[in-house]
Amino acid sequence: MAEISLRRAKSIIRATLAEGREMDLKPLSVIVLDAGGHVKAFEREDGASPGRFAIAHGKAYGAVMLGMSGGAQMARAEQQAYFMAAVNGVFGGQVIPVPGGILVKDKKGDVIGAVGITGDTSDNDAIAGMAGIESVGLTGDA
Amino acid sequence: MAEISLRRAKSIIRATLAEGREMDLKPLSVIVLDAGGHVKAFEREDGASPGRFAIAHGKAYGAVMLGMSGGAQMARAEQQAYFMAAVNGVFGGQVIPVPGGILVKDKKGDVIGAVGITGDTSDNDAIAGMAGIESVGLTGDA
Amino acid sequence: MAEISLRRAKSIIRATLAEGREMDLKPLSVIVLDAGGHVKAFEREDGASPGRFAIAHGKAYGAVMLGMSGGAQMARAEQQAYFMAAVNGVFGGQVIPVPGGILVKDKKGDVIGAVGITGDTSDNDAIAGMAGIESVGLTGDA
């Protein structure tokens, strides 16, 4: 499968943060994971709280591991809370099922990684991330 | 950013416990964490139960790592329970999202640490802690 | 059994830190646990690294739980490393078996708690702690 390169990962992060500034959001933190769920790149803006790495990671990690966007996970959590709680259990508490966890797909529709954004409201996090992903010609599933 | 000194941390604890005596609260336990979420000082009053360190720590730790006061975390937990449960997961179960976890800010508005108070009702814990923080000229966000 | 009061715990810490200044040691961190191994009080001097709470706790906790001073634990670790490693395992990795973990005993010889000191060399940590304990009329087993 196509790998997400470090160059592309950094471009996604740069564009996401630029969108955040454009939207006048609170300081954002953005992570990019590869298709195996492993950290490729991360940046936490000045002024973001110390725990934002963990939250960004949780959003992206759940998306990759389940093949479900943050929005889809949240819908599931609201319908069947105990299921998402159990899913979180088998993944060692590492999943955060809310918007801001975005699957990244290439032209063929294959998942090549995920982006996790946190810092503002979940919905704004997702908007900024989608802009970042689309800016490099990839497709996001938020 | 300004560090919270040991002297200031102890003054906050002393004043918080004094307020607790003034309000005739149950025995209190008070922790002060620095801006990175690391323990600076702690005192558990005689008669307080053995587990109070963990609870005081959980209140303050969640506040620092998320940049959200205990009151704000509780509001979020009531709106979106699975989100706060997931957040607790990525922080290894160390977050207790209720009043009594207070962000401490300096004159410029920067977070320099957090105070966690437990022992009476959460609301009374928070009142005592705010008195402690204000007594040293700092601002609390409860 | 006699409880170690908050007043006594704070006096031990104060005297330990004063001894550290007297001996011109690096910034110290001092914890006092009660006879059940639960945190009573803690202070981390300015300039001490963020992880010092965990190390001070580990020294005192091993002492209380095993009824063995840090010095005795170290001797055991050097003779039978796998045993102390296993002991650490059953206590969730919370034991640090080196000098600086001091059992505190009252006049009757009963253990009423433990003190953990860290920041300088283990031997100097223990010397400062013994001074702190003896200054309040208690007996230390280092």
Added chain:
Amino acid sequence: MAEISLRRAKSIIRATLAEGREMDLKPLSVIVLDAGGHVKAFEREDGASPGRFAIAHGKAYGAVMLGMSGGAQMARAEQQAYFMAAVNGVFGGQVIPVPGGILVKDKKGDVIGAVGITGDTSDNDAIAGMAGIESVGLTGDA
């Protein structure tokens, strides 16, 4: 104490990776933590194995939490293996005590964060990281 900015963190990483290319090292992964041990930025070069985030993090995290460079931790591990193993325990297995974990200090000598590098030999990792840190006018303690 001075915060390490995202801009500076990225510059350190860029310069470290450039040094790695100059030295013809294997693909490197570089993390920057702030003074509280929290992730500020990270990059994993293409071709680096999936687990490199954890190793880079472990090197930098141990350095910050203990206030000891990777080289100093390794020396301690070689003299007193059970001590470093126990230290790893109290930090949840998150400490990797070898060269490549470098404390970052500002002009006043205060620790403002740490850099963790992994991918080639530990010694080469450390050389690349020192070049990265010095390129932004900061001091590294490897």
